[in-house]
Amino acid sequence: MLAYFGKSLFLAGLVLLLLGAAPDTFCQVATQKYLPGQIAAIKTDAQVLELIRPFGWEFEEAVLGDSAVAAYRPYRSTRFAVRGSQTWFKADFDHNGLPDLLVLARRRNIPFLFCVLDKGDKFQIERNFANGVRRRRHPVARVVHRNSQDLLEYADFAGRVPGGQERLRNRRSMLLAYVSGGFVEYNAHPIQRQVKEVTYESSSFYQRTTHTSIIVKGDSIKFWQRYTERSDSTQVTQIEHKRLLLPAQRQQLIQLLSYLNYSTLKGTYGSYSINHSTHVRLTIENDSGAKKQIDDINGVGTWGLRQLYILLHELGRP
Template sequence: MKRLLLFLLFFSFAFSASGNAVDSLKTDNDVLKFVLKVDSNLTYKGESQVTIVPTDTLLKLIKCNDVARQWSVKAWQKVDFNRDGRTDLLVTLKWYNVFHVFVVIDKGDNLFKALDLTRGWLTGENCQLAWPIKVADKQMLAFYSRTYIYEGKVRDGEWKWRTELKTDTLVYLYDDFIEYNPKVKNYAIRSISINSRPTAWPGPEYTANIQADGKAAYSAFKFKSESGYFTGKISTNKLAELKSLLDYIQVKKLKDDYQAQWTDDQAVDYEIVFEDGTVKKINDYGTIGTFGLRRLYSFLLDLRQSEYWEPMRIPKSIPRVELPHVNKLH
């Protein structure tokens, strides 16, 4: 028994002293096993749903290989994205017949967070890829996307398409990648509301309203197994982070409408009321608007788990609980 305990203690020490788990990765197979361990969503009934192809094969198969070659894209690469001294992982995974961009962030204490940066459905000639870059001596990520958007049929029944090319500069902030913004705004925000509703596919169906003093109301119609009406108080730290995120993504300058070129996806409506009385409404069908909006969506969704909510009895005919306007978000 003593030998076993000594062995376990030695093993634990050796593992903790071996450094960052990403640093030890040497082969494509090492990387694949590591990613599958971090993100269980990439397996089904114990079988991997993704593969990693060697870099030379990737450059042949990826649809936008002209850009991939220009950027010298690799199948995977070790990078410290959040500048904390721990090595993170950028990897391109082959998921069925398309490639997805993943980043694994080392959170410390042997905890890792997997982020799928790929936006929307990738089919046919659509392509997305990423490459680490430095901007103002800060580590960032260049993200390229080429999307063929169907615009309907024209004369003689031929399909009409247009090509949309876009390159974003992303920075790791607010626990995710969002568009880099060197000129942050300072909005006086009175309240923010969100209405999330799925279509044919299962998804969270809920509304939430957060006021400047942290008072909040939450209505769950189809949120996992939960339903009902709740009130709560958002913590000071979370409220400050929400305000900072809205400032950084320049929410007032975002487009009013984002539409995915497919059906049966999540539809999300935002309404931000500013202290000057103006209102910003954003409809994001498919949650593909911007990287910043996607982070806002997940941030608001996570509040249901991070904050304390008190159930309340409200007639089912009331679609959403509105709270009176209060002080500014500081």
């Protein structure tokens, strides 16, 4: 039953992504019973598998140990090389004093990379590493330490060229920190910002057209969304909701915006629109009235921006 539910949860998230109802994300809350200290007590592959099996059908197929190492051979001569047969590692990514887990597994013949975060009352799975629009592949990651923080260094390769030879090319790597609910580009010197208003507008087109507007002003947030079926333009669904943000929620948003140093971000991301992607327009106004405007053509400008979009949706939805 848990495996079926996990598969249904994954498929539901994929449908929402394709329809443009939510930003690109592979983060989910695990469905099995939370056991305090379970990650801290892990010492063997078998205990890792016991933890992850109930997460869903993909996790049931996960392989660890020597059999998983083969999936990461492209990195054997790099700093990402897997030494020995252990393919899971503990770290406190979310800085709550509880150990989390980085898992380099194999599913079928490909890398299966994810983190399991111990949130103190539930397990949260983070898989938001591969950017589906750009079709990156062969992901890998390792735990690194900077300024007394546990960070994630991630790497992958460019996707296959249609009709081209099967080879790995254009490797990229980046250092990521867990901030406000997700992994974003590490910033060693974030600057505290004061934000007056944030306006998020997005549009996507697939089997239906979706327009979304989220406005944060002071301690209030307004969420508006309209769906129009492309096969019948008379079928329109509209949602509108306004409420107050809790102090902790507003602080979470300010923390992320400050960490991103939003005023230094580019004004435009993406040079052309990719099918089934979400076009985002973002405006951030500080206390002095200065505005930062960002046009993110495919909604995947940076890891930090994607996490900002996810957070705004989480805060704004009824």
